[in-house]
Amino acid sequence: MTEEHEAAFDQFLAARSTSLLRTAILVCGASQHDAEDLVQHALEKVYRHWPRIGHDNPDAYARRIVVNAAISAARRRKIIQEITFARPPETEAAAPDLDLRDALMAELRRLPARMRAVLVLRYWEDLSESATAAALGCSLGTVKSQAARGLARIRENMKEGALV
Amino acid sequence: MKVEEGLAEAMAARVADVQAPSTMGGSVRRRHRRHVIRFRVAGAALVTAALAAGGPVVLSMSSGSSDAAQAPTTAKIVTEVTVPDLTDMTLAEAQAALRAVGLVGEKLTGHEHVFDQEPKPGTEVSTSSTVKLYLVEERPQTLGDLGDGRTFGGITLGYLPEGLVWSKWSNKWSGKKARGGTSYTTSYDTPDGRPGRYGIQVMVHEGKAGRQVEARLKRDGVELVDLGGRQAYVANVGEGGEVGKPGTQQGREPSTPTIGFKLRDDLAVEVMMSPDRAEKLGVEAVSTELQKIAQGIRPAE
Incomplete structure (x- = not known):
């Protein structure tokens, strides 16, 4: 170097x-x-x-x-x-959506690793479907189906009415 | 709210307070050196000098706190102690030495003895700070008892500089992904040489394992010398494999003076000198010594 x-x-x-x-x-x-x-x-x-x-x-x-x-x-x-996600005590203690966020993160953690990776790249990193496919070394179709299935699973498991 | 929006918010909130520590660059480079060392000699060529010139001196604070991650390295400390030099201590000795001054040791790699630590010796840190310890892996003796160590891997060393003896360490490995070729290595040091160090290391590459030597013989930036009819390259090789003229430094760490040549079509040899020894000898003497060793190497009978 x-x-x-x-x-x-x-x-x-x-x-x-x-x-x-x-x-x-x-x-x-x-x-x-x-x-x-x-x-x-x-x-x-x-x-x-x-x-x-x-x-x-x-x-x-x-x-x-x-x-x-x-x-x-x-x-x-x-x-x-094994890992519990510890939220720093000082952050957003009064936020009304806190339970919802916890529940969402818990659902996210229950997904298979690759499915979770698709959701992280798509919705947290805000990558396009093709960039996500490139990052994971998989096809565009896989990204689409994994994202759809992942979201559907979370939606199903969340308390009714909270999310669509 | 849509589930993807809720998820995006939840994820953002989860990692909002996460910051990469300012020490990341130093940690990555240290890891890199360990990788290179492991790859090249499976733990023999550890050189403390190579570590002294490295990345920024930092305070080791427990990770997980964003305050610590963002703290400047000049953070004001109320109760300070000086980090002792733990080099060459066993884990138990290092832990005891740290306890004695009110610090805590955390082993990150290896078994035998400490070759690097964070923070460095002499750094002032607050009491109860953690000192990260990097230990040398146990050294394999793959080739067994080689006697005087001069004959191994199909070659014999006719000449060894005065004062150097076999380090009783050796290793053997085969080409990555079975592309063929086997390599052998061993090293020599002064009789009082500490474990994990070396003065001279010799590598023998059979078949395709010798491609690197062939490539280096053809590349710019090396010095070509004649070893009584055989052409050899002499170069300084950086920890990342960068090749430069003898006496020059590649990258940030001291480079390893190396001579390489083909003993036969299917047998390549490289002789390396530790940066420690090279520093003591000086550029001219380094090249002379390497050439003398190389000239004395012949196929084993």
Whole structure:
């Protein structure tokens, strides 16, 4: 790595690491500590190949590695059943939709890892269907069907009338 | 409200307070070095000097708190202690040394002894802070007892610099994804050399495993030398595999002086000198020593 590469990688980290960490937490349902480990591992791969990918959309490459690692981690460790999502006590304690949010996150965690990843990328990262397919290395049709099924499952399991 | 809107809000709220720590770059690079080291020599070539020049010195705070993640590295600390140097200690020794000054150790990798720590020795931190410990993996002795260690992997070393002995460490691995080729390596150090360090390391690549040597013989940025009829490259190789002229540094870490050549069509050899030893010798002597070792290497009988 040249000094130029090192500097560009640092800029990339400054711009993207928080977002990647958040994605990892949502997809694998891990604590921030575990997600940091996962993201570091993924970013090491990005760093290793930086001279090759630095000029060619490193964002997408990094997201793909992080999401796939998060899916594997969720499957491998069945984090979903073990981790409780602790909400920081000071945030939005009086918000009226708090129960709804908790319930939604609980439903999200019950979905299979890849289905959850589709919903995170589509509705939290706000990626298009094709960008989601690229990030997950699957077809457009899979993204569409997984998103539809995921939403339908959540809708079914939520208390009636809360969401459509 | 639509379920996707509710979900988007719930997800945003869940991670709103999550911030990547400012230490991410340093952690990634440290991890990278460990990866490279593991890949190349499965744990032998750990060089403390390579770690001294690295990323920003930071305070290790428990993750999970957004305040800690966002805190500047110059955070004001009320009760400070100095982080001791834990290099080469076993985990138990390091934990005891930390307890003695009111700190807590957390092992992140490895088994044998500490080769890196965060924060670095000499850093002032608040009492009860956690010090992350990176330990060397147990060193494999795959090739068994090699006697004086000079004959392995189909070659014999006719010359070793004075004062160096076999480190009793060796390893063997086969090409990734079964593309063929097997590599062997072992190392030599001074008799008082500490575990995990090396002075000289030799790698032998059979068949397709020698492609890297072939490629380096043809690339720009290396120095080509003649070893009595055999052409060899001499270069400084960075931790990420970057190749540069002898005496130059690749990337941010000290580079490894390396000489490589084909002993036969199907047998390539690389001799590496630890950056520690190279620093003591100076550029000229490094190149001379590497060439002398390389010239003394012949096929084993």
